[in-house]
Amino acid sequence: MAGKPPASDPVQDAPEVGPPPRAVAGLPAVGHTLRMAGRQMGVRRTALTLLRVNQKDGFDCPGCAWPEGDKRHAAEFCENGAKAVAEEATLRRVTPDFFAAHPVAALAGRSGYWLGQQGRITQPMYLPEGATHYQPVPWERAFDIIAGELHALDSPDEAVFYTSGRTGNEAAFLYQLFAREFGTNNLPDCSNLCHESSGSALTETLGVGKGSVLLDDLDRADLIIVAGQNPGTNHPRMLTALERAKAAGARIITVNPLPEAGMERFRNPQTARGLTGRGTPLTDLFLQIRIGGDQALFRALNRLLLEAAGEPATSPGGPPPVDEAFIREHTHGFEEFAAAARSADWDEILRATGLGRDGIDAALRMVLGARSIIVCWAMGLTQHKHSVPTIREIVNFLLLRGNIGRPGAGVCPVRGHSNVQGDRTMGIFERPAPAFLDALEKEFGFAPPRHHGYDVVRSIRALRDGTAKVFFAMGGNFVSASPDTGVTEAAMRRARLTVHVSTKLNRSHVVTGARALILPTLGRTERDIQAGGEQFVTVEDSMGMVHASRGRLEPASPHLLSETAIVCRLARRVLGTASRVPWERFEQDYRLIRDRISRVVPGFDDFEAKVSRPGGFTLPHAPRDARRFPTATGKANFTAAPLAHPRVPEGRLLLQTLRSHDQYNTTIYGLDDRYRGIKGGRRVVLIHPEDARALGFPDGSYADLVGEWTDGAERRAPGFRVVHYPTARGCAAAYYPETNVLVPLDATADTSNTPASKSVVIRLEPTPPAGERDGSPATP
Ligand SMILES: Nc1nc2c(c(=O)[nH]1)N[C@H]1C(S)=C(S)[C@@H](COP(=O)(O)OP(=O)(O)OC[C@H]3O[C@@H](n4cnc5c(=O)[nH]c(N)nc54)[C@H](O)[C@@H]3O)O[C@H]1N2
Ligand SMILES: Nc1nc2c(c(=O)[nH]1)N[C@H]1C(S)=C(S)[C@@H](COP(=O)(O)OP(=O)(O)OC[C@H]3O[C@@H](n4cnc5c(=O)[nH]c(N)nc54)[C@H](O)[C@@H]3O)O[C@H]1N2
Ligand SMILES: [Mo]
Numbered sequence: 001m002a003g004k005p006p007a008s009d010p011v012q013d014a015p016e017v018g019p020p021p022r023a024v025a026g027l028p029a030v031g032h033t034l035r036m037a038g039r040q041m042g043v044r045r046t047a048l049t050l051l052r053v054n055q056k057d058g059f060d061c062p063g064c065a066w067p068e069g070d071k072r073h074a075a076e077f078c079e080n081g082a083k084a085v086a087e088e089a090t091l092r093r094v095t096p097d098f099f100a101a102h103p104v105a106a107l108a109g110r111s112g113y114w115l116g117q118q119g120r121i122t123q124p125m126y127l128p129e130g131a132t133h134y135q136p137v138p139w140e141r142a143f144d145i146i147a148g149e150l151h152a153l154d155s156p157d158e159a160v161f162y163t164s165g166r167t168g169n170e171a172a173f174l175y176q177l178f179a180r181e182f183g184t185n186n187l188p189d190c191s192n193l194c195h196e197s198s199g200s201a202l203t204e205t206l207g208v209g210k211g212s213v214l215l216d217d218l219d220r221a222d223l224i225i226v227a228g229q230n231p232g233t234n235h236p237r238m239l240t241a242l243e244r245a246k247a248a249g250a251r252i253i254t255v256n257p258l259p260e261a262g263m264e265r266f267r268n269p270q271t272a273r274g275l276t277g278r279g280t281p282l283t284d285l286f287l288q289i290r291i292g293g294d295q296a297l298f299r300a301l302n303r304l305l306l307e308a309a310g311e312p313a314t315s316p317g318g319p320p321p322v323d324e325a326f327i328r329e330h331t332h333g334f335e336e337f338a339a340a341a342r343s344a345d346w347d348e349i350l351r352a353t354g355l356g357r358d359g360i361d362a363a364l365r366m367v368l369g370a371r372s373i374i375v376c377w378a379m380g381l382t383q384h385k386h387s388v389p390t391i392r393e394i395v396n397f398l399l400l401r402g403n404i405g406r407p408g409a410g411v412c413p414v415r416g417h418s419n420v421q422g423d424r425t426m427g428i429f430e431r432p433a434p435a436f437l438d439a440l441e442k443e444f445g446f447a448p449p450r451h452h453g454y455d456v457v458r459s460i461r462a463l464r465d466g467t468a469k470v471f472f473a474m475g476g477n478f479v480s481a482s483p484d485t486g487v488t489e490a491a492m493r494r495a496r497l498t499v500h501v502s503t504k505l506n507r508s509h510v511v512t513g514a515r516a517l518i519l520p521t522l523g524r525t526e527r528d529i530q531a532g533g534e535q536f537v538t539v540e541d542s543m544g545m546v547h548a549s550r551g552r553l554e555p556a557s558p559h560l561l562s563e564t565a566i567v568c569r570l571a572r573r574v575l576g577t578a579s580r581v582p583w584e585r586f587e588q589d590y591r592l593i594r595d596r597i598s599r600v601v602p603g604f605d606d607f608e609a610k611v612s613r614p615g616g617f618t619l620p621h622a623p624r625d626a627r628r629f630p631t632a633t634g635k636a637n638f639t640a641a642p643l644a645h646p647r648v649p650e651g652r653l654l655l656q657t658l659r660s661h662d663q664y665n666t667t668i669y670g671l672d673d674r675y676r677g678i679k680g681g682r683r684v685v686l687i688h689p690e691d692a693r694a695l696g697f698p699d700g701s702y703a704d705l706v707g708e709w710t711d712g713a714e715r716r717a718p719g720f721r722v723v724h725y726p727t728a729r730g731c732a733a734a735y736y737p738e739t740n741v742l743v744p745l746d747a748t749a750d751t752s753n754t755p756a757s758k759s760v761v762i763r764l765e766p767t768p769p770a771g772e773r774d775g776s777p778a779t780p
Contacts, residue, residue: 003039005092005117009110012671013702013719013770015681023265023279024232024675025239029079030269036669037086045553049089049525050082052552057614060549062088062166062524063664065415065542066235068615069215078236078269080661083669087504088523089553092119094505099125099134107510112480112737113668113682115505121520122557129514139561142517143573149470149497149515150574156183156449158469160459163189163428164476165417166524168537168549170593171563172419172426173601174586175474178571180437181446181579185453186468189428190476191420192456193483196752197382198413199424201391205399205637206623207630210421212410213374214543214618218245220408223370227255227294227394228380228758232262232675233661235378235414239266243280251370253363254283256380257291257656257728258686261675285362289353291654291731292646292759294381295390296352297360298397299643302341304364305400319371323402330627330636331399337638341396344643352645354728372408373398378416379658383758387749389641396638404636405627415542416665418524422540425601425619430455439600445580456482457753460745464491471513472499474563475521477506480666483743483755486715501566503556506666522562526551530565532589537564538611540619546604547616564590646759648730652708653691656758657736657743666737673735678723683770686725686733695764699724703764705734707742715742719770732762 021028037046052058063081098118104127107115126137126145137145150159161179163172179187191199199209206212218224218241231238242252243266254263263286267279289297308321327334350357367373375394381387395404395411403409415421427436430453437448454462460482462468471478471492482488492498495513502509503523509516522528528535528551536550561569568587571579586593591608598607603619610617622628629636648654659665660673660682672679676686685705687697697703701722707715717739727733736757747756767773 005119006114009114010671011770012111012681013683013721015671015684015721016679017723018677018679020261020675020677023267024262025079025236025267025269032674033079033082036083040086040090040092042091045089045091046086049085049553053081053085057550059524059551060418060539060547061085062418064235065418065421066237067215067541067543067545080233080236080664084664085525087116087664087667087669089525090119092117093556094118094121096123096125096136103132104134104510104512105132112507112666113671115507115510116667118505120503120556121505121518123520123559125518127512127516134518137517139569142519143570145515145517146472146497146499146570147574150182153469157186157453158467159184160186160188160454160462160468160471162456162459162471162473162476162478163187163423164474165190165420165423166475167423167563168419168539169422169426169546169597170537170590171474171567172423172428173593173597174564174567174571176427177440177444177581178567178575180440180448181444181571181575181581183449185430185432185449185451186459187428187430188454188456188459189420189423190417190481191424192753193481193755194379194416194420195382195413196754197387197749198391200752201388201395202411202413204631205392205395205639206404206411208621208623210544210621211412211542212404212621212624213412215241217374217408217410218242218250219248221245221250221372221374222408223251223253223366223373225253225255225373225375226263227375227377229376229378229414230260230262230658231414232260232266234416234659238414239282240268240270242266242282243268246280246282251284251366252282253285253287253366255287255289255294255297257289257731258733259286259288259726285366287355287359287363288728289355290728291656292384292386293353293355295386295393296349296643296645297355298390298393299341299344300349300353300360301364301367302393302397302400303344304360305367306338306341308368318369319401321368322400326402327399330629331638332633332635333638333640337396337640340640348643352643354730372406373401373403374408374410374412376412376414378414380656380758383749383754383756384646385747385749385756385759386644387754388751389639389644392639392641399636399638405623410624419539421542421544422538422546425540426597427601443596443600455753457745457748457755460488460491463495466494469496471495471497473508474501477508477666479508479511480506480737480740483740483747483757484715484745485737485741487745501563504667519566520557520560521566522551522555522560524549524551525553526555527553528562530562530588535562535590537590538594538616544619544621545616546611546619548611564593646761648761651695652761652763653687653732654730655705655732655734655739655742655760655762657739657760658733660735663735676725681721682735682738683720684723684734685720686723686727688727688729688731689724691729692722692724697722697764697766702767702769704767705739705742705762706765707744708761708763709744709747711744711746715744717741719767719773721769
């Protein structure tokens with residue numbers, strides 16, 4: 001039997017705090033997983049479902065975008081993948097009765113955790129203007145309402161079409177096709193909040209905005225640098241790959257302001273020894289960097305490599321410090337870069353990184369001894385004002401030693417959502433390449449708009465200013481995932497209509513425009529039957545591998561439509577007979593969609609045949625495959641940017657907003673963060689004991705976090721329990737989305753426009769715990 005959802009909202013600011021574990025995963029993780037999954041779907045369904053995750057004939061795990069590899073275990077899942085599956089395959093249901101019993105205003109007072117725990121949405125629901133409750137609505141009427149609002153707009157650019165990264169390739173391709181045939185490039189996506197900085201930096205320097213590393217490369221690497229990433233929680237299957245890499249001789253440098261337990265010792269739950277033994281130590285060198293110090297660190301390494309190149313004795317027997325032949329043949333801009341690196345100022349480097357020379361020198365020795373180097377990163381590098389130059393500095397570092405287009409080497413931005421990379425490949429992008437639009441035009445016979453659309457931040461501004469009026473979301477939780485919660489919520493409330501294609505209830509359903517719709521859809525785990533028979537969808541992982549995903553479970557409700565069907569019916573209703581796209585046939589048979597994709601998107605020729613093979617296929621990647629760089633210069637570009645790092649005034653801290661072990665972005669599975677020793681609460685702020693003492697906050701005291709930004713507006717996240725924690729000095733950490741209220745809308749990364757949610761300047765103000773304060777705890 002599955003358990004009931006929580007009746008009331010738990011208190012979230014009084015956790016138990018203890019020491020983090022000495023090793024991660026192993027038996028405790030397996031037990032924890034089965035308990036959590038069992039609560040959502042009962043024992044039998046848990047076993048049946050979890051055995052299907054990431055199998056070649058099964059469904060793609062909705063957890064993360066880490067690739068599967070060829071040798072699969074019977075249970076190719078990890079703790080957090082299993083939780084993601086359990087959330088979706090839950091037996092709990094949100095029915096029209098639920099909506100009749102709960103006014104929207106009351107739901108808006110609930111935490112995101114409580115909303116998500118209520119279960120799967122079973123029917124399309126409509127909130128008419130001025131109504132207090134959502135009411136059931138037939139699908140056709142829902143499409144009429146959307147078409148009515150879209151047709152009433154003065155311009156197609158007054159509509160915004162958001163995508164979260166779970167949408168399969170087929171639905172994503174049709175969704176962008178629909179938006180463009182309707183007439184807009186307003187296709188913001190979660191990538192804008194996530195790896196956009198990686199895409200911007202890599203496109204400019206290497207010509208391809210994706211990683212250049214395949215799973216096998218990890219086995220062949222001599223050195224793997226993991227910077228700004230917490231794989232133990234967010235990409236647990238990566239730990240298995242790192243363990244294997246170490247067994248094959250690789251060394252690992254971890255760069256992080258927090259000592260993350262997952263990178264210390266790993267007990268592989270797929271092996272008998274891993275279940276019970278002491279585990280494998282992963283990190284050889286831990287560089288506890290200050291938040292935002294990574295550009296300075298890589299510049300320092302680059303400076304030292306250039307200096308070492310002048311003294312050939314530095315790496316006897318090893319590869320030369322600098323790969324001059326590669327630089328000559330394949331790169332552009334070396335001189336300017338080298339001048340900037342050579343003049344990098346040591347005082348500034350040490351201030352920015354918070355590291356000592358000894359740590360940087362130790363890293364240099366490991367670099368000099370390594371022929372093939374991989375750098376992996378995630379949100380710790382992408383969500384700062386200077387993220388794009390930071391990632392470009394990593395590219396400089398790899399280019400210097402010819403570490404692009406060689407086995408065991410390369411750039412490895414580790415993506416988040418399971419198909420976020422595929423959605424972008426399918427054309428979900430507010431700034432599409434002209435060649436992509438040309439291909440669409442040729443294939444479908446209409447003229448797509450050429451001017452750029454809104455990304456996430458620009459969409460919020462447009463809604464706030466009334467220049468966007470209809471907001472449509474293909475998945476996700478835009479209101480909670482976006483920065484500046486106060487501003488974003490007010491912007492959303494100004495919309496004429498907000499529409500969400502969703503599996504589960506979330507805050508974006510209860511902070512709405514004048515009218516709102518919830519369109520419930522099938523999840524990855526569920527069978528997708530159309531007029532043309534049983535369908536599968538395709539996805540692309542973080543390493544450019546494309547494969548099929550087939551759900552096997554009975555859908556959560558007979559009223560659900562697949563995302564593809566929703567797009568097809570919406571497009572038919574909105575575009576009518578003017579459209580020459582065969583929407584109806586696309587809905588019946590997804591092979592027809594793949595056929596069109598094969599003719600529009602490079603690398604997808606012979607798509608159907610290739611994706612029907614077990615395990616799928618790898619997309620081409622010119623720098624990786626042939627050291628060909630499709631950049632403006634036709635070469636790999638070295639770049640020289642001024643050195644930057646966040647400035648923090650006296651008495652203030654630099655806050656990063658990150659994930660706990662029991663959440664998937666805005667979906668909160670539970671209130672523990674086991675790998676950081678925190679149990680039963682999310683309103684915590686982690687601060688170095690010395691900093692906390694200097695500011696007058698003993699461990700266990702309470703503080704409001706108050707944002708300080710140039711616009712002078714007050715941004716406050718009330719009531720956090722202070723936890724003394726060994727983070728880098730001057731830095732603090734607290735969970736997202738509770739702290740999104742502190743991230744200013746205009747504080748974004750240069751070039752990529754990604755919110756700088758890993759470097760927020762805050763001060764602490766003392767406050768009593770929630771129970772002793774006036775009013776109710778601020779939980780959302
Ligand atoms: N279980 C689970 N899995 C997930 C997700 C989830 O929420 N839950 N989310 C998915 C998504 S969409 C994404 S994008 C990924 C996110 O995966 P991660 O990027 O691992 O997620 P975060 O929790 O944001 O962790 C950021 C890490 O960077 C470090 N860091 C912060 N600032 C800096 C800095 O300036 N420099 C350096 N070197 N390090 C820094 C933090 O201490 C932390 O270890 O995970 C995906 N997988
Ligand atoms: N402060 C701060 N903010 C951040 C971040 C941070 O580190 N700090 N990280 C950013 C990052 S990396 C990301 S990727 C974004 C995430 O932003 P989003 O992708 O918008 O948010 P999610 O929480 O992943 O979306 C969860 C919702 O997706 C819906 N859903 C789940 N599965 C499906 C499905 O199969 N189909 C459909 N249609 N809907 C489904 C459910 O209704 C669920 O409530 O948040 C960003 N925001
Ligand atoms: Mo993400």
